[in-house]
Amino acid sequence: MTFLQAEIARQPATWRRVAEIALQHATALPATGERVLAVGCGTSAFMADSYARLREAAGQGETDSCPASEFRPGRRYDRLLMISRSGTTTELIRLVDAVAGRLPVTALTAVPDSPLAARASHLIGLPFADELSVVQTAFATTALALLRASLGEDVTALADAAEPVLAAELPPAWPQAEQITFLGSGFGYGIACEAALKLREAAQFWAESYPSMEYRHGPISIAGPGRLVWQFGPDAGGLRAEVAATGAGFVDDDLDPMVDLLRAQRLALAIALSRGLNPDRPRSLSRSVILAAEPTSE
Numbered sequence: 001m002t003f004l005q006a007e008i009a010r011q012p013a014t015w016r017r018v019a020e021i022a023l024q025h026a027t028a029l030p031a032t033g034e035r036v037l038a039v040g041c042g043t044s045a046f047m048a049d050s051y052a053r054l055r056e057a058a059g060q061g062e063t064d065s066c067p068a069s070e071f072r073p074g075r076r077y078d079r080l081l082m083i084s085r086s087g088t089t090t091e092l093i094r095l096v097d098a099v100a101g102r103l104p105v106t107a108l109t110a111v112p113d114s115p116l117a118a119r120a121s122h123l124i125g126l127p128f129a130d131e132l133s134v135v136q137t138a139f140a141t142t143a144l145a146l147l148r149a150s151l152g153e154d155v156t157a158l159a160d161a162a163e164p165v166l167a168a169e170l171p172p173a174w175p176q177a178e179q180i181t182f183l184g185s186g187f188g189y190g191i192a193c194e195a196a197l198k199l200r201e202a203a204q205f206w207a208e209s210y211p212s213m214e215y216r217h218g219p220i221s222i223a224g225p226g227r228l229v230w231q232f233g234p235d236a237g238g239l240r241a242e243v244a245a246t247g248a249g250f251v252d253d254d255l256d257p258m259v260d261l262l263r264a265q266r267l268a269l270a271i272a273l274s275r276g277l278n279p280d281r282p283r284s285l286s287r288s289v290i291l292a293a294e295p296t297s298e
Contacts, residue, residue, distance in 0.1 A: 004135055004137065004202065007137050008166070008266060011141050016156055017128060018129075022149035035061060036077060036080075037077045037080050038051050039092070041067055041068050041069070041089050041091055043085075044084055045065070045068075047143055047144045049189070050188075051187075053186050057186065058152070077103060078103075082106065082109075083143050084108070085109065085110045085111075085140070085287075088111075088115055088116070088288045090289060090290050093115055096119045110139050135202045137198070144258060161255065165255065165259055166266070173228075174267055178206070179226075179227040180207045180230055182196045182209040182264070183231045188212075188233050191261050194261060194264075195264035203275060212239065223246035226247075229248055229249070231250070233254075234254055240252065
């Protein structure tokens with residue numbers, strides 16, 4: 001068993017755990033009405049995007065998201081929410097240093113003694129969701145599950161729904177697809193981006209992601225026989241018929257997008273193994289991106 005396989009399988013358990021502890025972190029998380037910026041890098045940036053959309057949809061307050069490197073300092077926020085598995089990513093450390101003393105920072109990390117944790121105004125440590133695989137799965141969804149619990153969602157029910165998703169066999173046609181495009185609306189768009197990233201990271205596979213209603217505006221041109229279009233959540237825009245006309249397969253259902261992401265993670269693992277790749281150690285990737293110090297001017 002690879003580390004990635006074990007980490008995918010234990011996600012319902014980590015979701016249940018954060019459902020139990022979410023109230024303990026209430027004072028560290030954004031209060032209703034606060035204007036919040038959620039940031040991360042890579043996978044964590046996609047989780048930040050999903051949280052931002054969920055928080056606004058829940059009427060909790062204006063919530064933006066961006067990768068840490070794309071922070072716009074001219075905007076006013078009441079709180080910065082940072083998501084980082086390792087707590088060592090350079091762009092996040094530079095950002096928290098840049099806003100020190102001006103903006104409260106809440107950090108969600110799997111490493112409570114990390115540089116980011118030491119700099120944060122509020123720390124939410126999730127060491128039980130840390131991972132050995134470079135490819136991130138369990139920490140990302142566990143952090144999002146905690147944030148969803150803080151918005152009043154029933155995360156235990158999501159964990160229950162995830163169990164049969166992990167137990168079911170993947171359709172044999174999916175690992176045989178030449179190319180997959182993931183689509184999502186609302187918070188499902190961040191999930192779609194994360195699904196495509198998992199296939200690129202773990203399996204060196206051609207996968208793309210778009211907002212659902214943007215798919216007609218160009219990307220549908222690559223759909224064809226032997227390829228797959230995967231919609232997170234039900235097909236609300238009538239895409240199935242248009243995709244069918246191209247000869248591509250189409251996937252959609254009523255699963256919560258975070259739950260459905262587990263199927264995409266499993267697919268990434270299956271394709272990686274079928275190609276003889278080590279999904280725990282993808283080429284050109286490391287657990288955390290740590291950049292060289294910026295040159296200083298004398």
